[in-house]
Amino acid sequence: MAIEPDALDRTGLELAAMLRQLRRQAGLSGARLAARCNMSQSKVSRIEGNRVRPSLVDVEQILKGLGVSPAVAAEAMAMARIAQTEWQDRKALHRKGLDKKQLELAGLEAATTDFRFFLLSMVTGLLSTPEYIRASILNAPPTQQAKAVSMKLERQAVLLDRSKRFTFILTEQAVRYPLVAPDAMAAQIDHISSLARQANITISLLPSSVRYSDTPLSTFTVYDQRLATIETDLGAAVFRDPRDVRSLLDRFAFYEDQAVTGDAAQEWLSRWAWSFRN
Structure with missing residues (x-):
């Protein structure tokens, strides 16, 4: 798209x-x-x-x-x-303030019951350790960084709401992208593994050995069946047309069919964490 x-x-x-x-x-x-x-x-x-x-x-x-x-x-x-389709320019968001974006996301998460995340190249803030979050926003203005980290960590409380359902599909690239030092990467992967044991969270993985697409991919999120976002390095597009949302839901379901989950996903996560420890 x-x-x-x-x-x-x-x-x-x-x-x-x-x-x-x-x-x-x-x-x-x-x-x-x-x-x-x-x-x-x-x-x-x-x-x-x-x-x-x-x-x-x-x-x-x-x-x-x-x-x-x-x-x-x-x-x-x-x-x-x-x-x-609404376009949110990344540079403009930084000028506006990362705290405004975090408040917007928190409001969206509060109003959503069923979340679907396809993570192509990095781990999302909801699944991140504090060290990973800090490293992910180093390009933001220094005056905004501390507050943004705090607000991202506060948003993770939504994962504890058992009335909400979270499904994350992560590529191997997203899980293993070396954003922080090896020991911190191992801790980050262990954190994902522990979250996968929550009843309302499903972690699915797409190892690099699995062929799941012949077309260019983008990170995207679908909130219930009413809104979806696609992220690029330049910013994010927000889709509200039901046909666009349905298209991304269908794409998500296809990736889900190709992904590994449950015990198999835990084995992959353990293997990847071990590779950073060694």
């Missing part, structure tokens, strides 16, 4: 311009269209001015109110689906 931040911004502008042009072609004022859509005139104005991100339902209501052809509606909905 290719992610191009500039394309996301362009699509939002193009969708706003398209909806504005369609309204004018229909000979409707903003007020008349709003009345047809059971929507406020100010909301219609903000959507047409690209000052608010319309939901798919919003776009469907507007297109229905305009009475456009099926072909035009399909084109507009395709654009709306792309525009619904």
Whole structure:
């Protein structure tokens, strides 16, 4: 799933311009269209001015109110689906403050029951030791690091909530990436192994000997069946369209079928921890 931040911004502008042009072609004022859509005139104005991100339902209501052809509606909905994808630039997040991002994640985790994590290259903060977390944010502004570590560790309390279910799929690369010294890496892998024994946590592994994809991969997380994120080195894309979320759920299920879990996963973790100790 290719992610191009500039394309996301362009699509939002193009969708706003398209909806504005369609309204004018229909000979409707903003007020008349709003009345047809059971929507406020100010909301219609903000959507047409690209000052608010319309939901798919919003776009469907507007297109229905305009009475456009099926072909035009399909084109507009395709654009709306792309525009619904939110891009979070990593540099901008650092400027905004890592604490803001941690609060956002904590709120999302509090509202989620079923978590699915596919970890491609590194271990996520929820599974990390303090030393691993500190090493993972060294590129952040020094003034933010201590608070970010503290907030990441506080977020780990969500794993103790037995009403929530966590499934983690980790590649061998993610588990064994030498972010910290060998003894600390062994402790990090032992930590993952211990968490795998919790009833509400499933740890599945994809050893490098297992062929599980012919396409480029990205780290991604699915929260229930309502929202998903894909992470790259540049930032993260947030998907809310049910079709995008469903696509990632299907991909996760496929990886899960290829992965090892239970006692077999524990054996792999023990072997990898031993390799760092020796």
